[in-house]
Amino acid sequence: MAIEDASILMVFILFISFICTFIIFYKTKVLCRCKICHAYITSSWSFEFDNLCDWYTHLLQNSPTKTIHIHVLHNTITSDHQNVEYMLKTRFENYPKGKGFSAILGDFLGRGIFNVDGEYWRFQRKMASLELGKMSIKSHAYEVVNYEIDHRLIPLISAFSRKEHGVLDFQDVFRRFSFDVICKFSFGYDPKCLHESLPMSELAIAFDLASQLSAQRAMTTSPLVWKIKRLFNVGSEKRLKESIKMVNKFAQEVIRQRNKLGCCSNHEDLLSRFMDKTKDPIYLRDIVISFLLAGRDTVASSLTGLFWLLAQQPEVVAAIRAEALMATQHESLTSLEQLHQLHYLQAVVYEGMRLFPPIQFNSKFCQLDDTLPDGTFIKKGTRVTYHSYAMGRMETIWGPDCLVFKPERWLKDGVFYQETPFMYPVFQAGYRMCLGKEMALVELKSVILSLLQRFDIELAHPSRAPRFSPGLTATFRDGLPVRVSERRGQTLPKPHVSTS
Structure with missing residues (x-):
């Protein structure tokens, strides 16, 4: 029966x-008889493009206004930086995350800062800003990053480099690295994913699946599809529910352990500081998930894209090494200030994320009928998306060499210089500017410098272009397989960053 x-x-x-x-x-x-909607519904775009983001880029490049509309998705997509400024600053209140977006990610992210508007968002942002701005928390973050680099990342890659004909998946390594770092920094928990045995973390797997399946909800032509599947708990929605259950179990255990330790003021991790201000278990759970998403996936994605580019740019690698040696005069990096003085390295990081932003697009929902600066009419309730991946490939913003990896475009007389962030919304811009931006940059630069000073890195499949998996952040579908060898005849110091 x-x-x-x-x-x-x-x-x-x-x-x-x-x-x-x-x-x-x-x-x-x-x-709707337009070619764009038909191509989306039938996936005929995939005959010419490997990635959906590349198809969108093609459409935006050929649009007179650099804005398109996918009618079946009720989604207006733009790569016009004036539109981005209008959404994120000028008319910020008219372009919130919206109920549609919150519904898509609500089961996974809850009421976390990335999934809410209004007072919920203001309260969390204010609290996070106060904590992340403290020198003590910055010092703790730097210590965690450098410990993970010195005691796990470098030894792991060094041991692997001694194996003959070995291929290492750098994307997997970076995801493990950033997962260890964010867990230790945020919760005082060490998952040890980067141990030399490379243990599989059930939590990391569940988190990846929850991210991927949540993102797939946004790609359906009607929310009815995933809502019906969720109602009957079948297919992808059943797997999403199971993965979220495991993530929730981890969050609850972390919170329980923090509560068990008692007075939060004696602990350096970020969660303990938040728990000093609120005891709401649901709210704290949402904070835990938000920290994981922000600190793990974006950093790993950025490093993967950067090393795919650097492995093909020996002259850029040589310039990074030369700048570091000149700045330190063959001594180790002893302060954060010294790291900030590496302007070329900063330019490399920005240039890498221009071409491979960790979050390829960001969506808002229009509250009231409006008209964008480029003349596009936006009807109330329409999803409006600015496409960071496409913006990094626009001649109108970056010139005719927009597809060339060129760190020098960020330098003026050898000093790093950034144009308006609305042309480069990798860290968002305006009122939602990423609070962890500076910490992320230090983490990225520390890893790049540490690895390039010790190893020569080459792609295992140099002719293979990246193909992305669906998810909330950019993930190479086939990973980043590389071959690594230790540099010989070098007397390079071990870079270490402190707050002294």
Whole structure:
């Protein structure tokens, strides 16, 4: 009887899904005859492009206004920096995350700072800003990063470099590295993912799956599809629920352990400081998940894209090494100030994220009818997306060499210089500017410098262009397989950054 009931349920779900698909197809064919919507529905864009982001970039490059509309998604996508400034600053209140976005990510991110607007957002941002701005928390972050580099990352890669004909997945290594760092910094918990045995973390796997499946919700032509699957707890929604359950279990255990330790003021981790201000377990759970997403996935994604580029740019690698040696005069880096003086390295990081931003696009929902600076009318309730990946490939912003990896574009007389962040919204811009920006930059620069000073790195498949997996952050579908060898005849110091 149970088997029969299950069969009936599955038939019903398939029927509902068919009806939804038919309605979407009918609306596309009858109400929208444009080529863009047809290409999206049929995935015919994939005949010419490996990645959806590259297809969007192509469409935006050929749009007179650098703005397009995907009717079946009710989504206006732009790469015009004036539109970005308008959304993120001039008319900020009219372009919140919106209920649609919160619904898509609500099961995973809850009421965390990346998924809320209004007072919830203001309160969390103010609290995070106060804590992250303290020198004591910055000092703790730097210590965690450098310990992980010196005692785990370098020994792991050094041991691997001695193996013959070995190929190492740098993307996997960077995800493990950033996961260890964010857990130790934020929660005082050490998952030891970067141990030489490279243990698999069930939490990391569950977190990746939750991120991927949540992102897939946003790609459906109608929210009815995933909502029906969630209602009946089948397919991708069943797997999402299971992965979120494991993530929640971890968050609850971390919070329980922090509570067990008692007075939070004696502990350096960021969660303990937040717990000093609130005891709401649901709110703290959402903070834990937000920290993981911000501190792990974005850093790992940035490093993966950067090293894919650097492995093909020996002259850039040589320039990074030369700048570091000149700045330190063959001594180790002893202060954060010295790291800040490496202007070329800073330019390399910015240039890498211009071409491979860790978050390829960001969406808002229009509250009231509006018109963007480029003349595009936006109807109330429309999803409006600025596409950072496409913006990094716009001649109108970066010139005819926009596809060339060129760190020098960020330098003026040898000093790092950034144009308006609305042309480069990798760290967002305006009122939602990333609070962890400076910490992320120090982490990225420390890893790049440490690895390039010790190792020569080459791609295992140099002719293979990146293909991205669906997710909240950019992930190379095939990883980043590299071959690594220790540099010979070098007397390079061990870079160490402190706050002294």
